[in-house]
Amino acid sequence: MLGSGTRDARRTERYLDGLMAADERHAHDVPVDTDLDPAVRSAARELRAGLNRVHPSFRFEDALAARLAEGAIRLRAGLPIEEAAPVSGRGTVSPFLSRSVHGTGTELPAAAPIVSAVPAAAAIRTRDTWSAAAFRRLPEMGSRSSRPLIVGGVASAAISIGAVYVAWRYSHPASGRMGRAARAAHGRTGHSGQSRRTGVINGILGVVS
Amino acid sequence: MSRSVLGISEQGARPARLDRDRSLVEAARRDPSLFDALYRKYLAQVYSYAFYELRDHHAAEDATERVFMQALVGLPRFEERVDAFIASRAVIDPVDAAASSDMSTFRVWLFRIARNVVANERRTDRRRPSSSLDDAAELSAPGDVVEAVATREAVGAAWQAVARLPEDRRRAVILRFVDEMSTAEIAAVLGRSEGAVRVLLHRALRSVAADLAAGENSGRRGQLS
Numbered sequence: 001m002l003g004s005g006t007r008d009a010r011r012t013e014r015y016l017d018g019l020m021a022a023d024e025r026h027a028h029d030v031p032v033d034t035d036l037d038p039a040v041r042s043a044a045r046e047l048r049a050g051l052n053r054v055h056p057s058f059r060f061e062d063a064l065a066a067r068l069a070e071g072a073i074r075l076r077a078g079l080p081i082e083e084a085a086p087v088s089g090r091g092t093v094s095p096f097l098s099r100s101v102h103g104t105g106t107e108l109p110a111a112a113p114i115v116s117a118v119p120a121a122a123a124i125r126t127r128d129t130w131s132a133a134a135f136r137r138l139p140e141m142g143s144r145s146s147r148p149l150i151v152g153g154v155a156s157a158a159i160s161i162g163a164v165y166v167a168w169r170y171s172h173p174a175s176g177r178m179g180r181a182a183r184a185a186h187g188r189t190g191h192s193g194q195s196r197r198t199g200v201i202n203g204i205l206g207v208v209s
Numbered sequence: 210m211s212r213s214v215l216g217i218s219e220q221g222a223r224p225a226r227l228d229r230d231r232s233l234v235e236a237a238r239r240d241p242s243l244f245d246a247l248y249r250k251y252l253a254q255v256y257s258y259a260f261y262e263l264r265d266h267h268a269a270e271d272a273t274e275r276v277f278m279q280a281l282v283g284l285p286r287f288e289e290r291v292d293a294f295i296a297s298r299a300v301i302d303p304v305d306a307a308a309s310s311d312m313s314t315f316r317v318w319l320f321r322i323a324r325n326v327v328a329n330e331r332r333t334d335r336r337r338p339s340s341s342l343d344d345a346a347e348l349s350a351p352g353d354v355v356e357a358v359a360t361r362e363a364v365g366a367a368w369q370a371v372a373r374l375p376e377d378r379r380r381a382v383i384l385r386f387v388d389e390m391s392t393a394e395i396a397a398v399l400g401r402s403e404g405a406v407r408v409l410l411h412r413a414l415r416s417v418a419a420d421l422a423a424g425e426n427s428g429r430r431g432q433l434s
Contacts, residue, residue, distance in 0.1 A: 009407035012414060013392055020389060040411070043370075043418035050367025051386040053257045060270050061252060064277065068248055071281050072241035081282055 378413035
């Protein structure tokens with residue numbers, strides 16, 4: 001058994017349905033439920049006449065359509081839409097690709113992500129062949145084992161240190177027994193290592209000592 | 210007599226078949242650039258909802274942009290949410306079931322996003338310019354001057370009456386009159402039962418009727434004095 005409030009609410013709903021349907025078929029006659037309060041019917045007609053749907057400006061419509069199209073391109077490339085606004089010079093996170101990624105285009109990159117100053121447009125081109133899922137899982141890739149850039153950095157540092165050591169050793173004669181013996185042998189000829197090097201340099205430069 | 214929507218689902222019918230926008234949604238999910246069709250279809254509806262709620266064109270534009278951006282990003286998750294939506298409305302009566310067969314679950318989902326975005330906008334921005342009413346009248350009544358004046362008065366009266374309604378009644382009225390949603394769709398957007406929405410609308414109309422009557426009485430008193 002419905003209460004009177006529920007019954008009235010259902011009557012109102014039926015009247016509103018009839019009002020909307022009459023508008024759709026451009027008809028003036030609306031089926032009237034005489035049990036429905038005339039004031040409610042009148043209010044419904046007022047709201048129907050007064051609450052019109054409004055449209056934004058075409059300029060806004062086209063601008064938003066362009067932004068959505070740009071967002072769609074980024075989504076297809078697996079990029080987040082929040083970065084859609086082009087910001088020149090801003091660095092983006094770009095993972096270091098392993099061979100497996102190039103091979104199938106679907107496997108996760110096996111290397112750690114690095115932060116590089118790749119412009120957004122270039123980043124899109126780089127990631128075109130990746131799946132969106134692979135890109136979204138970037139944070140997980142930080143724990144992977146291969147770190148080619150770090151290995152390269154250590155190697156170059158080692159080479160530099162080695163070169164400095166060799167130069168230092170060349171300019172500082174050894175103080176051990178073998179060094180002293182070598183200096184004694186050179187001393188008999190009247191040439192120390194230092195003076196010999198100086199002579200060679202002066203000879204190259206054409207300086208007469 | 211009641212019928213379970215979940216029952217339909219258990220018999221093998223997919224809930225997404227209810228959606229009259231299904232082909233557009235599927236196309237947009239395959240290729241996000243095809244989201245444009247859905248955007249053009251629902252732009253005015255979403256914008257109108259935001260405009261009547263926020264009463265400011267610029268705020269409505271901002272909200273509309275956020276709604277469609279969120280919809281574009283969230284489209285891959287849309288079907289899961291439809292399932293949740295259907296499950297939340299497990300038991301409905303035959304009349305409502307008939308109404309549901311024509312409803313767009315995508316539109317419901319889109320307006321749920323709009324409801325959240327607009328609610329956030331209202332919380333963060335309390336600007337309520339009074340000039341927007343004129344904008345609404347101009348937009349809705351181009352052309353004939355007499356008709357424009359009549360429409361302006363109608364818009365003004367309706368606008369003020371709706372603006373005085375409590376929040377939940379106002380939302381229901383806007384969704385019903387501006388966006389022409391069924392009771393079932395409004396219930397889904399607002400997260401209420403259909404019975405509750407019927408009562409909301411009925412009470413809203415009674416409030417508007419009382420408001421309009423009070424306005425007419427004060428107008429007559431003004432003319433006499």
